[in-house]
Structure formats: C-alpha cells, structure tokens
Amino acid sequence: MTPEEMLATDRAHVWHPYAPMPSGTPPYPVVAAEGVRLRLADGRDLVDGMSSWWAAIHGYRHPALDRAVTEQLGRMSHVMFGGLTHEPAVRLARSLVELTPPGLEHVFLCDSGSVSVEVAIKMSLQYQRGRGRPERRRLATWRGGYHGDTFHPMSVCDPEGGMHHLWGDVLPRQVFVAEPPAGFDAPVDPGYEAALVEAVERHAGELAAVIVEPVVQGAGGMRFHHPHYLKVLREITSRHGVLLIFDEIATGFGRTGRWFAAEHAGVTPDVMCVGKALTGGYLTLAAALCTPEVAEGISATGVLAHGPTFMANPLACAAANASIELLRAGRWAEDVRRISAGLRAGLGPLAGAPGVRDVRVLGAIGVVQLGHEVNLPAATAAAVDRGVWLRPFRDLIYTMPPYVTGDEDLARITSGIAAAVAAG
Numbered sequence: 001m002t003p004e005e006m007l008a009t010d011r012a013h014v015w016h017p018y019a020p021m022p023s024g025t026p027p028y029p030v031v032a033a034e035g036v037r038l039r040l041a042d043g044r045d046l047v048d049g050m051s052s053w054w055a056a057i058h059g060y061r062h063p064a065l066d067r068a069v070t071e072q073l074g075r076m077s078h079v080m081f082g083g084l085t086h087e088p089a090v091r092l093a094r095s096l097v098e099l100t101p102p103g104l105e106h107v108f109l110c111d112s113g114s115v116s117v118e119v120a121i122k123m124s125l126q127y128q129r130g131r132g133r134p135e136r137r138r139l140a141t142w143r144g145g146y147h148g149d150t151f152h153p154m155s156v157c158d159p160e161g162g163m164h165h166l167w168g169d170v171l172p173r174q175v176f177v178a179e180p181p182a183g184f185d186a187p188v189d190p191g192y193e194a195a196l197v198e199a200v201e202r203h204a205g206e207l208a209a210v211i212v213e214p215v216v217q218g219a220g221g222m223r224f225h226h227p228h229y230l231k232v233l234r235e236i237t238s239r240h241g242v243l244l245i246f247d248e249i250a251t252g253f254g255r256t257g258r259w260f261a262a263e264h265a266g267v268t269p270d271v272m273c274v275g276k277a278l279t280g281g282y283l284t285l286a287a288a289l290c291t292p293e294v295a296e297g298i299s300a301t302g303v304l305a306h307g308p309t310f311m312a313n314p315l316a317c318a319a320a321n322a323s324i325e326l327l328r329a330g331r332w333a334e335d336v337r338r339i340s341a342g343l344r345a346g347l348g349p350l351a352g353a354p355g356v357r358d359v360r361v362l363g364a365i366g367v368v369q370l371g372h373e374v375n376l377p378a379a380t381a382a383a384v385d386r387g388v389w390l391r392p393f394r395d396l397i398y399t400m401p402p403y404v405t406g407d408e409d410l411a412r413i414t415s416g417i418a419a420a421v422a423a424g
C-alpha cells in the first residue's frame with residue numbers, strides 16, 4: 001500500500017480513539033519503533049514522549065522483551081484459562097503479589113485496563129452481597145478522575161469535564177466528591193479532609209467501594225495530589241466496611257518514582273488495578289488484585305462470574321514477566337529521578353510563557369497546562385517538526401517518556417513541548 005492509499009482507506013474504514021467517522025485530522029502513519037523512537041512512513045524519526053500512553057517504559061524492541069515473547073511463541077501463543085493453567089501466568093501472579101502493597105494476595109488477569117476496573121467493581125459489589133449488604137451497590141469517587149471506557153468504569157469518570165458526559169443519563173449514578181487540592185507537595189488541607197470524611201460517612205450505607213487513582217489523576221486532567229488523602233480514605237472506608245479500590249493502571253510500575261503510587265501513602269487498598277506498563281507496553285494485559293478478605297466475601301456468593309476468552313494470555317504474561325525482571329534488575333528508580341530533574345529543568349522556564357497556566361512535574365511525568373483548549377493538530381504538528389511525538393488533550397500538553405530516554409532525547413521532548421505550547 002502506498003502511504004496515500006493507506007490514509008484514504010484508514011479515513012474511510014478505521015475508527016481511531018475518540019475520533020469521528022470518517023476521521024477528521026489524518027493520523028501519522030508509523031512503520032516501526034525501536035528504542036525511544038517511532039519511525040514514520042516518510043522516514044522521520046520521532047522521540048516518543050508518550051510511551052504509547054504510559055505503557056512502553058523500556059522503549060520499543062527491547063531485546064529481553066522481544067526474546068521473552070518469541071520464546072513463548074515457540075511454546076504456545078494462547079490457551080483458554082478455564083480448567084487450564086500455565087507457568088507464565090503463575091509466575092506473573094507471584095511477582096504481582098510480591099511487588100504490590102502487602103495484603104494483596106489474589107490476582108485476576110484480564111485483557112485491558114477498563115476490564116480490570118470492571119472486575120474490581122464487580123468484586124466490590126459481590127463482596128458486599130457476600131457480607132449480607134446487597135444494598136451497598138454504589139461507588140464513590142473523586143471528580144476529575146478517569147477509569148476507562150466501558151460502562152461501569154465510565155460511571156466513575158469525571159461527570160462534567162470528562163470524556164463521558166454524553167452518557168450521564170444512562171450510567172449508574174455514583175457519588176462524586178471534590179478532588180483533592182492540587183499539588184503533591186501542597187500542604188494538607190484539614191477542611192478538605194473533613195469534607196472527604198463527611199461525604200464517605202454520609203453515603204457509607206449505600207457504598208460498595210470508593211475508587212480513586214492514587215496520587216495522579218491522569219486522563220481526567222493530569223492532576224497530582226498529596227498522598228495523605230489516600231490515608232484518610234483508607235481509614236474512613238475501613239471504619240465503615242466500604243472497600244477501597246486503587247486504580248494504578250497509569251501510575252503503576254515506577255512512573256511516580258515508587259513501584260506503585262500507593263507506596264507514597266503506605267496504605268494497602270482492598271482491590272488494586274494494574275495495566276499499561278505491566279507488559280512494558282508489548283501486549284494487552286491488566287490485572288485486578290484483592291485481599292483474602294475480599295476473596296472470602298465473594299466466595300460466600302459463589303464464583304466470581306468473569307472469564308474473558310483471552311484471560312492470562314501466555315504471550316502477554318511472558319512479556320510482563322520479562323518487563324518485571326528488567327525493572328527488578330535495573331535502575332528504573334534512578335532513571336525516573338533523572339527524568340524528573342530533566343523535565344523540571346526543561347519545562348520550568350515555560351511557567352511564565354504566554355497562555356501557560358501551570359507547569360508541574362512528578363516522577364517521570366511532565367505537564368504544561370494552558371489557559372485555553374489546545375489546538376490539537378497545530379500543537380502535534382509543531383512537536384513532530386521538532387522530532388517529538390506528543391498527544392495533547394483539552395488544555396494539557398504533557399509527557400511521560402520511556403524510562404530509558406537519554407538526556408539528549410529528553411531535551412528534545414521538552415523543546416517539542418515548548419514548540420507545541422507556542423503553536424497550540
């Protein structure tokens with residue numbers, strides 16, 4: 001296919017994320033990816049500032065990941081998980097239990113982040129039934145959150161500014177509480193803390209669970225907050241028999257400087273979702289983990305009625321095992337600190353630039369918030385012209401690069417962001 005043919009066929013037939021049909025602005029055809037670079041069909045190389053949406057933490061075509069998937073392909077690419085088991089899945093479950101906060105013991109492997117949130121929600125509703133509290137079927141969450149695109153996760157996404165406002169009248173009605181004050185290092189606000197406690201207490205009798213993204217609210221607005229509020233949630237939910245679900249799909253596997261963002265607060269949720277970087281971005285895999293107490297509650301009602309066809313896909317599990325081995329053996333924490341410093345140095349000067357409302361960095365995440373909606377095609381093209389791949393949304397131009405991004409490439413990313421800010 002020529003690039004022109006491909007784009008015409010793409011426009012006529014292929015749906016892209018959050019896009020109309022036929023699609024508006026043409027996508028950039030990509031033909032290969034290696035290290036931290038994407039190769040476009042016209043021969044240009046772009047440094048990937050997005051890690052393919054938080055996932056490709058080791059970059060592309062990493063020899064250890066390539067090898068793990070190829071070796072697994074030689075043994076078996078997929079088998080059903082009902083009535084069968086295999087070592088890639090069992091090894092992965094053991095690693096996740098070892099690495100996640102203490103107390104999470106049981107692992108449900110599924111095929112996308114949204115499905116893992118569905119499973120976490122199902123676990124919480126079923127747990128409450130098992131404990132004799134079937135009336136507890138609502139969820140509470142912070143405004144400004146994002147938990148996925150299937151129906152129950154959509155119901156806990158931000159109801160106004162978020163992506164799913166179209167569905168307000170069909171989604172389950174959940175309890176929304178104001179998001180925590182902005183800033184990972186901001187002083188704790190006792191007034192906010194009291195309001196948070198009061199909201200959970202007021203609704204406790206009807207709540208199955210509280211679900212939040214710990215420390216970083218991602219696609220709902222790229223906001224950071226103080227870990228203290230996670231401790232507050234842990235205390236108040238435990239006191240009222242409400243489960244606490246942490247959605248670590250974006251934050252997991254080192255992105256905030258800890259293996260998992262929950263560690264900043266030193267708390268264990270009852271249920272935790274991971275995905276995205278789980279396989280180093282190689283294949284689609286996610287997991288919902290829970291405590292023995294949750295599993296016992298569920299068992300009192302029978303089975304957990306969930307079982308996707310591609311549950312625990314061996315290729316994806318092999319990639320995840322290799323990615324975790326790389327993290328365990330490697331220097332990701334040092335790299336995340338280095339990237340954090342590079343992002344502060346490179347993005348800090350944008351703080352006073354025209355149209356810029358805020359600049360913030362946490363771990364290997366850098367965000368420039370504008371005072372207006374980004375002109376997406378113009379901002380993207382300006383970054384591409386600088387050899388950088390970015391995908392801004394709403395008023396946000398941001399990056400979460402692969403941990404293996406070197407200093408020169410990082411400087412290229414921050415200059416690409418500056419160009420996007422000027423154009424967008």
Ligand code: PLP
Nearest residue numbers: 112113114146147148218249250
């Ligand atoms: N939860 C969070 C915090 C996310 O950032 C995302 C994806 O961006 C999801 C859930 C949904 O994951 P997936 O896109 O794999 O379904």
